[in-house]
Structures are given as structure tokens and as C-alpha cells.
Amino acid sequence: MNDRFNKLLQLNTSGLGCWASIILTVFILTSVGLGWIVNGFMILIALFLIVPVVAFWGFQWWLKRKLIQDRCPVCSYEFTGFKNTEFNCPNCGEALQVEAQSFSRMTPPGTIDVDAVEVSAQTIEESN
Numbered sequence: 001m002n003d004r005f006n007k008l009l010q011l012n013t014s015g016l017g018c019w020a021s022i023i024l025t026v027f028i029l030t031s032v033g034l035g036w037i038v039n040g041f042m043i044l045i046a047l048f049l050i051v052p053v054v055a056f057w058g059f060q061w062w063l064k065r066k067l068i069q070d071r072c073p074v075c076s077y078e079f080t081g082f083k084n085t086e087f088n089c090p091n092c093g094e095a096l097q098v099e100a101q102s103f104s105r106m107t108p109p110g111t112i113d114v115d116a117v118e119v120s121a122q123t124i125e126e127s128n
């Protein structure tokens with residue numbers, strides 16, 4: 001790549017090489033076709049216009065998949081929460097999680113779940 005560029009520069013320093021490069025450029029332009037270049041620019045402009053719109057719709061679609069709107073099972077306050085996360089009700093502060101497209105109360109403290117075991121294992125590793 002670099003070698004080729006250097007050779008091109010050397011060609012450009014001599015008059016003949018300069019002409020050769022111009023002819024080569026014109027040949028490439030005509031063989032490829034200026035229409036293709038114009039099309040390329042049009043595609044590029046279209047991409048610049050379409051990409052933000054697609055990204056916006058994609059983001060909305062992603063949000064709709066990720067977000068869930070439901071009522072708090074404790075105080076029936078309606079709000080939006082992220083799926084696969086644990087959160088507190090903004091109205092009554094009850095710890096909630098998403099289960100089967102609706103909010104449900106977290107498992108009461110005292111029940112052994114995998115998360116609790118993982119946390120205790122991590123604290124042991126950190127103390128060593």
C-alpha cells in the first residue's frame with residue numbers, strides 16, 4: 001500500500017508519469033462510469049438520511065421490547081420499568097421485578113436464591 005503510493009508519487013514528479021496518471025484516472029472514471037459515482041453519492045446521502053431514522057425506530061423498538069408498563073401490585077400505581085431488572089415502585093418503594101409481562105413483588109427475604117449465594121462467594125474472594 002505504502003510502496004504503491006511512493007511509486008505513484010515518483011511517477012507524478014516526471015511529466016510523462018503525470019500524463020499517465022491523468023489518462024489512467026480518466027480511463028478508470030469512464031470505464032467505471034460517472035453515473036456510478038453519482039449513484040454512489042446518492043446512496044451515501046440516502047444512507048445519511050435513512051440511518052438516523054432507522055436508528056430512531058430501532059431504538060424505539062428496542063425500548064418497547066425492554067420496557068414494560070404495568071401497575072404496582074401493592075399500590076396499583078402505573079409506571080414503566082425495564083425488563084430483567086429489579087426496581088422499586090416510585091410511589092410506595094416496594095421492591096419489584098418483571099414476571100410474565102407484569103410487575104410482581106420480589107421474593108420475600110429469607111428464601112435462598114442463586115444471586116445471594118454468588119454475592120457471598122464474591123465477598124470471600126475479595127477479603128483474601
Ligand SMILES: [Zn+2]
Pocket residue numbers: 072073074075076077089090091092093094
Ligand atoms: Zn407501589
